[in-house]
Amino acid sequence: MSPAVLHTSAALREIEQRAALRFGDPFELMRRAGRAAWQAVMQHWPHAQSLLVICGPGNNGGDGYVLATLARASGRRVQVCCLPDHEPRTDECRRARQEYVDAGGELVAGDGALPAADLLVDALFGIGLTRELQGPVAALVERINALSAPVLALDVPSGVVADTGSVGSVAVMADLTLEFIAAKAGLRTGGARDFTGGLHVADLGLEPTDLRSAQADVAWLRAPDLAHWLRPRRRDSHKGSNGRLLCIGGDHGHGGAIMLAAEAALRAGSGLVDVVTREAHVAPLLTRLPEAMVHGDSDGEDNSNSNGDSGGTASSGLDSLISDASAIVIGPGLGQGAWGRERLRAICASGLPVVLDADALNLIAAGVVAAPANAVLTPHPGEAARLLQTGITEVQRDRFAAARAIASRYQAVVVFKGAGTIVSEPCGNLSLIDAGNPGMAVGGMGDVLSGVIGALLAQGLPLRDAAVCGALLHSVAADSAAADGGERGLLPSDLMCWLRCHANRGAR
Ligand SMILES: NC(=O)C1=CN([C@@H]2O[C@H](COP(=O)(O)OP(=O)(O)OC[C@H]3O[C@@H](n4cnc5c(N)ncnc54)[C@H](OP(=O)(O)O)[C@@H]3O)[C@@H](O)[C@H]2O)[C@@H](O)CC1
Numbered sequence: 001m002s003p004a005v006l007h008t009s010a011a012l013r014e015i016e017q018r019a020a021l022r023f024g025d026p027f028e029l030m031r032r033a034g035r036a037a038w039q040a041v042m043q044h045w046p047h048a049q050s051l052l053v054i055c056g057p058g059n060n061g062g063d064g065y066v067l068a069t070l071a072r073a074s075g076r077r078v079q080v081c082c083l084p085d086h087e088p089r090t091d092e093c094r095r096a097r098q099e100y101v102d103a104g105g106e107l108v109a110g111d112g113a114l115p116a117a118d119l120l121v122d123a124l125f126g127i128g129l130t131r132e133l134q135g136p137v138a139a140l141v142e143r144i145n146a147l148s149a150p151v152l153a154l155d156v157p158s159g160v161v162a163d164t165g166s167v168g169s170v171a172v173m174a175d176l177t178l179e180f181i182a183a184k185a186g187l188r189t190g191g192a193r194d195f196t197g198g199l200h201v202a203d204l205g206l207e208p209t210d211l212r213s214a215q216a217d218v219a220w221l222r223a224p225d226l227a228h229w230l231r232p233r234r235r236d237s238h239k240g241s242n243g244r245l246l247c248i249g250g251d252h253g254h255g256g257a258i259m260l261a262a263e264a265a266l267r268a269g270s271g272l273v274d275v276v277t278r279e280a281h282v283a284p285l286l287t288r289l290p291e292a293m294v295h296g297d298s299d300g301e302d303n304s305n306s307n308g309d310s311g312g313t314a315s316s317g318l319d320s321l322i323s324d325a326s327a328i329v330i331g332p333g334l335g336q337g338a339w340g341r342e343r344l345r346a347i348c349a350s351g352l353p354v355v356l357d358a359d360a361l362n363l364i365a366a367g368v369v370a371a372p373a374n375a376v377l378t379p380h381p382g383e384a385a386r387l388l389q390t391g392i393t394e395v396q397r398d399r400f401a402a403a404r405a406i407a408s409r410y411q412a413v414v415v416f417k418g419a420g421t422i423v424s425e426p427c428g429n430l431s432l433i434d435a436g437n438p439g440m441a442v443g444g445m446g447d448v449l450s451g452v453i454g455a456l457l458a459q460g461l462p463l464r465d466a467a468v469c470g471a472l473l474h475s476v477a478a479d480s481a482a483a484d485g486g487e488r489g490l491l492p493s494d495l496m497c498w499l500r501c502h503a504n505r506g507a508r
């Protein structure tokens with residue numbers, strides 16, 4: 001199976017140039033873009049009698065003029081609005097505007113009050129945005145956003161950077177964004193998600209073979225892709241053939257985090273799950289999750305009790321658990337004290353596939369422990385900023401670059417959490433998880449993710465596959481949970497039954 005991909009602006013420009021050569025007319029793609037936009041208007045707003053199309057000076061504006069001409073020809077009341085210094089600057093835009101004017105189309109100045117309309121079309125800027133919106137353009141966008149009419153954005157909501165998803169001081173808030181030629185990576189992560197509204201792609205009649213480019217693309221992962229990794233279990237499998245995951249965390253006061261990781265790991269199919277935590281958390285954990293094998297460390301020194309027979313975890317006990325494990329999760333509720341640091345050092349020396357989360361990441365960012373080989377790091381933006389010794393604003397400005405930089409610096413697979421989770425391999429290959437919802441913004445959600453990825457590592461998936469499949473499974477489960485009862489008030493525990501359900505997708 002070749003996975004779907006998301007494109008960068010550089011790739012799209014390469015594709016456009018090749019297509020224009022093939023068509024023998026550089027205007028043909030713009031004609032098709034305008035036609036696709038008009039079809040979208042008829043499909044989504046069939047009762048809109050009046051349209052206000054806001055056109056910029058580049059080819060995005062050109063698409064707007066073509067749409068305006070078609071809408072006028074179909075009997076709609078159409079006005080095109082443009083700022084005084086947004087006279088067309090490309091041949092194609094000039095031609096599109098001339099055709100609109102020649103057909104009797106009306107132009108209104110964009111620096112005054114905007115006329116009322118049933119539908120607004122944002123054709124200010126697309127992939128050619130080069131800087132933050134300021135002055136009269138920013139004021140125009142603010143006036144667009146203040147109107148109550150629905151907004152269709154052509155290609156990109158103006159003000160959103162198509163390659164990174166970052167949003168400057170202001171951007172158009174669209175109800176629907178019609179992307180031309182192919183789906184763009186940046187519109188599916190970070191700040192962009194609050195501006196695009198629904199995303200539809202108009203391929204403008206290009207064939208999949210036209211979409212090749214020399215530019216690196218981003219693997220685009222959606223719910224049906226789970227079946228690629230989550231194959232039916234072998235009929236004669238036993239608990240030992242489905243991996244043994246060791247979960248370490250839950251220092252004083254943080255017992256819930258490691259409970260969630262362990263439960264998620266069992267729901268994602270790990271055959272056995274060991275937990276090393278503080279003694280005080282053993283009884284509550286076993287009450288909730290009797291399937292786990294829990295090993296408790298008491299205060300002060302590392303004597304431990306266990307419901308199994310492994311004894312203490314400080315020295316020989318932990319060594320023996322490590323030697324029995326197929327993979328490890330360390331970090332949820334770990335803390336940064338001596339207890340957590342010692343266990344992290346032991347794990348990092350083990351050579352096993354390991355998921356590092358929460359305080360394990362903070363200890364590595366602080367240089368207390370060196371990052372191990374065979375690791376999946378799962379930072380949220382705050383942890384990502386610490387791992388790169390920078391600020392949250394900087395990592396969020398280009399989430400793809402931040403994920404790549406962490407993966408390269410720590411030579412690990414990185415799952416950069418947030419709206420539109422990004423996975424980067426150390427070589428820089430990127431994947432985007434196109435699932436998930438704002439209900440996931442709640443404490444404990446990351447602990448569930450680390451347990452899921454750990455379970456997939458324990459079942460034998462390679463690091464990158466476990467990271468991508470785990471992040472997708474986690475988000476798809478959260479989408480099902482949100483569909484079941486809403487986003488606000490969603491709890492990490494609500495995902496557990498859905499993890500099991502979606503972990504068996506491939507088996508159905
Ligand atoms: N090429 C093709 O075959 C096809 C292209 N198509 C369409 O073209 C779009 C890309 O067109 P594009 O490259 O002309 O860029 P576009 O987004 O219109 O903006 C560039 C203009 O905006 C200006 N500008 C930028 N930022 C600014 C700011 N912050 N504030 C103020 N001004 C700013 C910039 O000025 P400059 O930076 O040069 O000063 C320049 O004049 C693409 O998204 C799709 O919709 C489709 O028709 C399919 C076929």
Ligand SMILES: [K+]
Pocket residue numbers: 060122123124125126153154155156157158
């Ligand atoms: K636009």
